[in-house]
Amino acid sequence: MLMGSRMGGVAANFFFNLVLARLLAPEDVGIIMVVISTTMLASILTTFNIESGSVRHLVHAREKGDADKAAGFVLFSRRLWLVASPIVIAGYLLSAYYLTPGEANEHFWVYLVGSFSITLVGWLRINTRHANVLSRQLAGSIPTLLIRPILLLGLLGIGFYAGLTLTPQWVIGFYVLAALVAIMIQFVLLYPTFSFIRSGPRDFSPHKQWLTTGFLLISSLVILEYFQDMVLALAAFSLPSAEIAKLAIVLRLIGFLNFGLGAVNMAISPKLAIVLARDDIATREKLLTISTHLKLWPGIILAGALVLFGELILSIFGPAYITAAPALSWLVFIPLLMALLGPNEIILNISGLQKYIFLSAIVSILVAIIAIPIAGKYYGLMGVTLAAVVSFGIWELLTYACVRMLLGIDASLIGSIRKPLQSLIHRTSSDT
Structure with missing residues (x-):
């Protein structure tokens, strides 16, 4: 089922790129791809990638019966995301302005709308990684791997048949909306899974170790994903x-x-x-x-x-x-x-x-x-x-x-x- 979801997501991404290339000028496609790629990379910084340490820290805590540390790991990831997201978004917009001032000015609204996907993609990745190690791979991954690309393709098709003049602003808006809907679906599917973080004590004492693990894995995450x-x-x-x-x-x-x-x-x-x-x-x-x-x-x-x-x-x-x-x-x-x-x-x-x-x-x-x-x-x-x-x-x-x-x-x-x-x-x- 998980492999089928991956294949379905890959197919949806292929058709999204195909439709995008057929409907928009290459210059507009280029802007869209740059915004999507740069926001994907920036989303890693919203959590310092500590979710990549889930296999080591979350599983280890659960197996040892340290429910307080397991809850602490999940909550620390989310709180870090909450604090870091606005800082990363501001840094992203400033970097876009100073590094590529011409394009950032010309396509200001594209970059601004796209910046909201930084926090959304970061949240999706946190919960997906946590769900994977808690044996809820399907519930965690399907919204990201399958539902989001299908929604994006569907929104693009609806926009075209509704007579919209598709522009980079519209496409990036669809991209952000698809991520938001995927988050809502993932939240419903995973709500029972994270019941252990809503009650009982939380131990945040190993937070330096969590941050170190995530930081060391950022470089390989960039290369591999x-x-x-x-x-x-x-x-x-x-x-x-x-x-x-x-x-x-x-x-x-x-x-x-x-x-x-x-x-x-x-x-x-x-x-x-x-x-x-x-x-x-x-x-x-x-x-x-x-x-x-x-x-x-x-x-x-x-x-x-x-x-x-x-x-x-x-x-x-x-x-x-x-x-x-x-x-x-x-x-x-x-x-x-x-x-x-x-x-x-x-x-x-x-x-x-x-x-x-x-x-x-x-x-x-x-x-x-x-x-x-x-x-x-x-x-x-x-x-x-x-x-x-x-x-x-x-x-x-x-x-x-x-x-x-x-x-x-x-x-x-x-x-x-x-x-x-x-x-x-x-x-x-x-x-x-």
Whole structure:
């Protein structure tokens, strides 16, 4: 059911981008995508990402019977969100004004309305993460993964058929409204789940530890969940809005491919955690080999289709997007690197080596912050594309190197074929 919700949400997002590209000029699409991406990134700061520590802190407190600490963790997250949200919104608007004064002035109402989504998206993410570790994955995730994108697509369609002259202001307004309705639905679904925070004592004493965990996980969250948004936000410093629209569309197409690879990683994570804890090397190698082949070969086929038929696929979005086909051809290396090098971030996380995830992500983000705006200024869309691939490749290579050196595990394609090749060579030499 959860996977079906994810697939439905991905399909709704695809059609939203398609309808948006067909109905609005590329310049308007670019503004909309920049506002959505930058507000998504800003929403992380409304809670300092402490909800990402739910697996460690909330589950641990519940299992030990520390109901007061469990309630304290949830309430502290919400109070931090309440205090930080207006500060983050003000900082977002000031940053937009000073960093991109021309666009911020021209599209003031788009940025202003969009800023309200910062607090809404932050609230959705808090409750979704908490619900996931409290065994209410469907109730927490469906409003975010499925209902919100369907609502957004529906509102866009209603606006068009109602005869509205669709502008960035209207679309961002629909985006905020969809998030607000999703919050209401999520609140109703999760109200019984959070009954434990409405009565009894609350212990906030570990709040420094909660904040530290969230802060250390921000960098990996950006890489794993908001990489596309980061690329679009950084590209906005050097690319015109029409080029941003092209970049957004090709990134969304790559995102659909990433979704399939991520589904495989999600499926193997529980089993991988068990075999790593047992130090069951044979089962671990078998599991990693199966995972690699499930991702790599379908990934190569789909990536090849995007390269071969890129212009045809992009023509569906409109003739203005066909020229982004070369960028699409290079961006396929992002999912291919994910498939080729293996689920190294998952292995590091399971093994308690989060520090190396943090450091790898920080290096990758710093490279992106420097390279993407500069490459966009001098080489346009292709420059941004190549800089994005390089920065993501650095993340994958660093996590691969950490797993290889610290744990002696090779989760890549090379690792999956090394032992069969060694066995074949050994048998051949024995026969001769």
